[in-house]
Amino acid sequence: MKKQITRLILILLITALAIWVDVSDIVRIANPLNGQVIFERNVKTVLGLDLRGGLQVILSAVLDEGQTVTAEQMEVARSIIENRTNALGASENLVQVAGETRIVGEFPGLTEEDAQSILDIIQQTGLLEFVEMGNNPLPEGTRIETYTGDTPPEGVENAYHTIMTGAELKSVGVSSHPMTGKPVITFTLTDEGTKIFGDYTTTHVNQYLAIALDKTIISAPRIGSAITSGNGMIEGEFTVESANALAIQLRYGSLPIPLEVVDSRYIGPTLGEDSLQKSIIAGVIGMIIVVLFMAIYYRLPGIVADISILVYAALAFAIFKYFHFTLTLPGIAGFLLSTGSALDANILIFERIKEELRGGLTLSNALEKGWQRAWSSIRDSNIATIITSLILFWFGSSFGATIVKGFSLTLFLGVAISLFTALFVSRTLLTLAIDWFKPTNLARWFGI
């Protein structure tokens, strides 16, 4: 019995912690002596776009046939988009690489205008190229075709050779020309860029090198001397403003690969709020009915199961909040299914205990046997569900299918937590309750 009491204390402790996380926005532990904060974590509920409104965009790399894209390039593109959108002042943005060629951006709680400007800024692909011009520079604003290999692709005429892209830019700034005082754009290259640029400028002095953004020439300076230091300067007819604007575009806009929007979803704030309210009401009423049914049908064990289910709900919600999992409608569906399986575990055990009691076993023996016998079916059925949810999660996250991901994550966590509550919480509480009440009338206490 001492063991059961220790367990009870542990359960109470866990539940109290869970409820603390459930009702707060920030969990903070301060040292009582000097008020110093020892531990702090933001546990605000993260609602998905379908529940709070917002914009979701899936971008896909535009690749020519046979062209591939590396994980690093995708990561660079991702962080550039994140920088660009954060610069707009939107908060809680989430930009993730999904699979090999996709980037998923989620921007919650936006008005329609914000959503529009986010889409605009994302779609500026800003592919910056340093293009070989030879001795005949083209004027600013000319659209050109470029190629990166050694020879131009077949069928394309007047293509220019790109010696490197904006991916090799380390930093970009604006300053004034040391001689003329006019605004110029200065840049520093990465180590690899320094080498490419150094080699090229050494062998092509006095030729022209164009800088093109999205295949449009923005400047075509002459190479005055070899630049091997990795620092360069773009001169042009700039005002301070236009130089700054271009510098920002170069800094944030030098995406290593062009991207296109393949999927965009905007959900207005009212629709999201409506869905959230309806699911909360449905959840609460459903919960009340289940609690009543269990108590009436299974009596004492039913009440124990009710407590166990409430502990389960508090625990699951606390874990979602603590780890900042996003709650979506499919996520709620997954959670409901796992609640069903938490209930199922309890029902399996109680039906089994009843059976053993009818078979003439004493109460404590029936309890022991019931748990033992129900365990194999609970274990096997839940493991199968866990396997399914893991496979679906892998599918969802490698493909940007957020619906499947949200569903499988809550299902997985829910099933794992339900195993804990059914086997640990229900069992401890039922053993203690029987010890406390010492029921003798089986019909009254167990509904047999």
Place this chain on the structure above:
Amino acid sequence: MNILNKRYLFFALSLLIILPGLIILISQIARKQLPLSIDFTGGSLLEIRFESASPSPAEIISLYEEVDIQDTQVQTTEQGTFLIRSSYINNDQRDEVLSLLETRFSSPVEIVQFDSVGPSIGKQVTSRAAIAVGFAALAVVIYITTAFRGMAHAFRYGACAIIAMIHDVAVVFSVTAIGSIFFGWEMDALFLTALLTVIGFSVQDKIVVFDRIRENAGIHRSLDFETLVNHSIVQTLQRSINTQLMTVEFLLLALALMGGVTLREFAIILLIGLLSGTYSSIFIAAPILVLWENREWRTWFRRKPAAA
């Protein structure tokens, strides 16, 4: 209680539910009119609310045609909004349409939601989802076969669980196809979620019933297989009903309360799918185990022996 001796009756009942929907589905496939949403086909969905106007759907469709957007369908909702489905439009086209709507019907327009799915991504989602479900099914068969390795023909348990799961998936598709005709339902991303939920629940439920067979096989060694399985079904019946009551109860309420068109569809599909999940554990999966054990297909096409 003998459930198993009526097994062909239950098979027939299932076919009665599945076949009509399946026929509708096949005819829809043949006419390339599957009720797939833009999540799978690509396209755009714009839901708007007019502050002070209520144009007819035909007026909106003709406005769309003026700006050269094809395949437009307009639906009004109970919340007084307009759901406009069309071929894929980008943001510029959307803005053009919106300003046209505002001037034509002289009322400000509020965007409730706007989805735009490129044509290529939808197809990929569908095929990858199918692959994921296929992998999950395979993993489940392997797991069940391992978990039941102590039994004779352990593989059959996994296979029967999957056959019954396919039965449940067929029921869901059938109901959705029927719903698409009578209520204009669409197979969208929420439908996919409902389907996944049904699949997850179905497999879990089968294992509970099979587990009882596994346990009884160890206790009642002298019983023949059919009696053993029937006994196991009857023993788990109360649990099946109660669990079903619980999980379905939840969703019935969600159904009654969630007024929105899309959520109601989701709830009804889930409701029927989960019911089917429990039904097929008892009346499909376990009877097929027996049918397999008896190799009953050998007698299907044979004349009944004349009464002696």
